[in-house]
Amino acid sequence: MDIILKQGIVYQVRAEITENPAIAESFATVEEFDKFVQERIDQRIKTLGLDNPWYSPQKIGFTMYKILILDFGNATFLTSDSGSSNVGDILLEKIPRTVLLFTTATIIISIIGIFLGALAGSKVGSVIDRITSMFAVVSSSFPVWWIGMLMIFLFAFVYHIFPARATPLILPTEPGYIIALLYHMALPLITIVMIGFGAWAYLVRNFMVGTLQEDFITAKKAIGIDKKKIIYKHALKNAAPPIVTILALSLSGSLGGAIITEAVFDWPGMGRLYFEAISVMDLPIIIGATYVLTVLFLISILVADLLYGYFDPRVKTE
Amino acid sequence: MSSVSSSEIKREFVKSKIGLIGVGILASLIILSMIAVITIPIDTFKQWNNPGSWISYPKTAVPAWVNYFTTEKIPEHLIMDKPTAITKDGIISLASHQFGIQYHYDDFPSDFIYEFNVEYSGSQLLQISVIRPDQSQILLLSRSLPHSDTKIVHHERIFSTDNSIKKNIQIHFSEMEFYNQNISSEDMIFADRDGKVLKGDYIFLVNIYGIDKKVSIIDSKLILGGKAYGMMGTDELRRDLAVGLLWGTPLALFIGISVAIGSVTAGLIYGVYSGFKGKKTDEAMMRFNDVIYALPALPFLIILAVTISNSIFLLVGFLMIFGWVGVAKVSRSMALQIKTRQYVEASQMMGQKNSKIVFKHIIPQLLPYAFASIAISVPAAITTEAGISFLGLGDPTFPTWGQILHDANTYGAAARGLWWWIAPPGIMIAITGLAFVFIGNALDAIVNPKLRK
Numbered sequence: 001m002d003i004i005l006k007q008g009i010v011y012q013v014r015a016e017i018t019e020n021p022a023i024a025e026s027f028a029t030v031e032e033f034d035k036f037v038q039e040r041i042d043q044r045i046k047t048l049g050l051d052n053p054w055y056s057p058q059k060i061g062f063t064m065y066k067i068l069i070l071d072f073g074n075a076t077f078l079t080s081d082s083g084s085s086n087v088g089d090i091l092l093e094k095i096p097r098t099v100l101l102f103t104t105a106t107i108i109i110s111i112i113g114i115f116l117g118a119l120a121g122s123k124v125g126s127v128i129d130r131i132t133s134m135f136a137v138v139s140s141s142f143p144v145w146w147i148g149m150l151m152i153f154l155f156a157f158v159y160h161i162f163p164a165r166a167t168p169l170i171l172p173t174e175p176g177y178i179i180a181l182l183y184h185m186a187l188p189l190i191t192i193v194m195i196g197f198g199a200w201a202y203l204v205r206n207f208m209v210g211t212l213q214e215d216f217i218t219a220k221k222a223i224g225i226d227k228k229k230i231i232y233k234h235a236l237k238n239a240a241p242p243i244v245t246i247l248a249l250s251l252s253g254s255l256g257g258a259i260i261t262e263a264v265f266d267w268p269g270m271g272r273l274y275f276e277a278i279s280v281m282d283l284p285i286i287i288g289a290t291y292v293l294t295v296l297f298l299i300s301i302l303v304a305d306l307l308y309g310y311f312d313p314r315v316k317t318e
Numbered sequence: 319m320s321s322v323s324s325s326e327i328k329r330e331f332v333k334s335k336i337g338l339i340g341v342g343i344l345a346s347l348i349i350l351s352m353i354a355v356i357t358i359p360i361d362t363f364k365q366w367n368n369p370g371s372w373i374s375y376p377k378t379a380v381p382a383w384v385n386y387f388t389t390e391k392i393p394e395h396l397i398m399d400k401p402t403a404i405t406k407d408g409i410i411s412l413a414s415h416q417f418g419i420q421y422h423y424d425d426f427p428s429d430f431i432y433e434f435n436v437e438y439s440g441s442q443l444l445q446i447s448v449i450r451p452d453q454s455q456i457l458l459l460s461r462s463l464p465h466s467d468t469k470i471v472h473h474e475r476i477f478s479t480d481n482s483i484k485k486n487i488q489i490h491f492s493e494m495e496f497y498n499q500n501i502s503s504e505d506m507i508f509a510d511r512d513g514k515v516l517k518g519d520y521i522f523l524v525n526i527y528g529i530d531k532k533v534s535i536i537d538s539k540l541i542l543g544g545k546a547y548g549m550m551g552t553d554e555l556r557r558d559l560a561v562g563l564l565w566g567t568p569l570a571l572f573i574g575i576s577v578a579i580g581s582v583t584a585g586l587i588y589g590v591y592s593g594f595k596g597k598k599t600d601e602a603m604m605r606f607n608d609v610i611y612a613l614p615a616l617p618f619l620i621i622l623a624v625t626i627s628n629s630i631f632l633l634v635g636f637l638m639i640f641g642w643v644g645v646a647k648v649s650r651s652m653a654l655q656i657k658t659r660q661y662v663e664a665s666q667m668m669g670q671k672n673s674k675i676v677f678k679h680i681i682p683q684l685l686p687y688a689f690a691s692i693a694i695s696v697p698a699a700i701t702t703e704a705g706i707s708f709l710g711l712g713d714p715t716f717p718t719w720g721q722i723l724h725d726a727n728t729y730g731a732a733a734r735g736l737w738w739w740i741a742p743p744g745i746m747i748a749i750t751g752l753a754f755v756f757i758g759n760a761l762d763a764i765v766n767p768k769l770r771k
Contacts, residue, residue, distance in 0.1 A: 137759060141751030143701045145708060146723065146744035153732040153740060259616055260705045264727070275709065278620050286621075293614070 009044050013037060072288035077280045078273070087288040090273065095255065095292075098262075098269035101185060102254035105192040110247050112193070113200025114236070120201060121208025122231045129205070136202035144195045148264040151191050162187040165266045188265040192258075203246065207239040214238075240311045245304045252300035255293060327686055330764045337760025340693075343753035351568035363565045366717045372556040374431070374539070379547035381738050393423035393544035401524075401538060413533045417522040417540045426505045426515060427542045432476045434538035436526060439469045443527040446476070448507055451518025456490045456507065458483045463526075471536065478504045504543075551738040554729040559722065563742055566719040569630075570700050570750050573718075576634055577699035578692045581641030586688050589646035590680050593653030594672070600650070607646055615640040619702070623711040630713035633706065637699050645691050649684055656680050686765045693758030697751030704747050719743035
């Protein structure tokens with residue numbers, strides 16, 4: 001990082017001098033001229049604090065302060081669609097798009113997964129249970145992006161149902177924008193949901209099987225409480241803590257988007273941004289995106305822990 | 319958890335249908351990779367990214383077996399390199415190669431190329447003619463090879479677009495009073511009077527005449543360009559996809575199995591040692607574990623591939639770094655339970671070394687779990703590698719399935735309907751993953767009795 005900045009300064013100083021030939025003419029010898037150039041470079045490096053090693057407290061403090069106020073500086077290569085190269089602007093532009101696709105998908109996946117898992121878990125060994133487990137196993141070994149390619153091939157080019165590119169062509173200000181956006185979103189959304197819910201259902205099923213074997217469920221059955229009520233009210237609530245943890249983690253994880261899936265569907269969200277930033281080594285963006293995602297990850301762990309206490313009072317300490 | 323003996327596992331495993339299917343798929347994959355290693359020399363495979371070595375193959379040809387399902391037969395790409403050779407000595411010596419073709423497709427070939435290597439001296443005359451199913455013979459080319467006083471080896475490619483071929487065809491068909499300027503030479507050769515394809519047996523004759531001097535044809539090849547080729551078809555860069563798919567199998571197995579074994583072994587030892595030592599060591603080791611756990615794996619792998627190197631062996635190493643964390647956590651908690659058993663305490667009392675207790679008394683108890691997690695973590699390694707290759711960060715010296723898909727994506731295979739380029743690599747990835755998931759699930763069900771019932 002420092003090296004890149006230093007090189008940039010050297011380049012800037014050289015450019016300034018070549019633009020202004022009067023400076024070069026005012027020196028008698030080449031040595032004097034070189035000395036002058038070097039002095040200007042050193043001066044700038046010093047004012048920017050680049051002469052200190054990276055571990056100097058002043059520099060670390062400054063960097064920390066900048067990160068705290070969410071100032072990640074300017075991106076080296078990439079810009080947002082509106083042309084701004086401020087990392088904050090770029091992130092603010094990409095995050096809503098990723099939320100729109102991946103968070104929606106995660107919510108749909110978890111709803112389908114929880115109900116299917118509860119259903120399968122309550123009837124262990126039934127047809128539904130077997131199909132769910134089988135589907136979970138099979139879908140987990142297919143790469144999502146490959147299914148995406150197949151879906152594009154099938155539904156965009158063989159049968160012209162959905163568009164292949166995932167970004168709408170019309171401008172956000174036009175009236176039909178939302179419908180166009182949903183229409184373009186359909187294919188990636190279907191793909192992600194299709195591959196994702198099997199694993200969820202399988203997880204929920206396993207928790208449910210564990211909970212349904214416990215004594216209080218047997219007691220409730222003996223009393224004669226409605227079976228549906230037992231499953232959805234009592235058993236599901238007791239299986240909730242681990243499910244909530246996973247839900248919180250996958251929701252915050254969904255904000256990062258899926259690098260490869262976004263590449264296949266040409267979805268301009270966080271995953272694409274990450275990949276583009278890495279492939280041109282745009283450090284400010286990589287640092288900024290990683291920082292934001294890590295903070296969100298930590299927040300969601302905190303939220304999950306608090307919810308855990310609400311669902312399972314046993315973990316609360318006096 | 320640990321009370322399952324190995325013979326019991328074997329007995330239970332044989333009973334599990336899914337596990338047996340998994341083993342079956344795995345066995346066929348291993349056979350497939352052995353076939354690949356034996357039949358396709360590694361040199362061919364190393365030429366994968368060298369366009370020069372694929373020049374005689376067709377561009378984006380469908381697999382040849384498609385013809386069995388369609389009524390319109392797509393012309394197959396034929397590479398004939400085993401002609402019938404006739405040689406005559408005398409005042410005028412003759413070396414002749416004959417290529418017989420049974421042409422029964424519904425479309426014209428896209429072109430033909432004759433490629434040959436001859437050794438001769440003096441002046442030689444090369445004549446190419448074709449005998450059509452209606453017994454008419456067309457002289458295509460009559461040309462002398464470059465004169466040489468000493469013995470030389472001459473290599474040449476003659477294309478169907480050659481001007482003298484066009485002229486000869488014009489002469490021939492003008493005599494029969496149908497000739498169309500706009501039809502290419504190969505279409506004229508294979509057409510009947512109505513301009514449809516004339517099906518039947520064609521014979522391409524290549525004669526080289528010499529006076530007093532002998533000539534020997536070292537090798538000669540007639541390529542009849544078509545739109546269908548081989549088992550798996552070819553891609554935009556004329557590469558035979560069957561080669562890539564076959565060689566991808568051993569590579570995927572290597573990546574998957576080595577990553578799984580490496581990371582599970584590391585995680586097992588790390589976790590067991592941490593759990594066995596306990597106290598501060600345990601705390602420190604588990605916090606380090608948490609740090610690795612919180613790292614986002616895929617972005618990190620991409621950064622490493624971009625900055626350090628995209629060698630496949632390094633990638634295997636990087637995948638191991640991110641793979642051991644989960645195993646370490648679980649095996650630590652298992653070690654915590656086993657540690658309290660009396661025989662462990664007894665051997666501790668007897669003053670046995672810590673390393674010996676870990677390796678002789680605790681780890682053997684965890685082996686069934688370890689095998690199950692090896693099988694379960696193979697598919698993740700394979701799909702991650704495929705994903706990284708798909709982004710174009712794979713090792714170009716070892717083309718994997720992911721890289722075939724990457725090429726397919728860059729050349730817009732989905733948009734152009736080249737299904738034989740997209741579907742097979744993904745299916746292979748999925749099948750390989752499934753085999754290990756099946757085995758893993760079957761083992762898991764035996765090792766974790768909680769999941770039974």
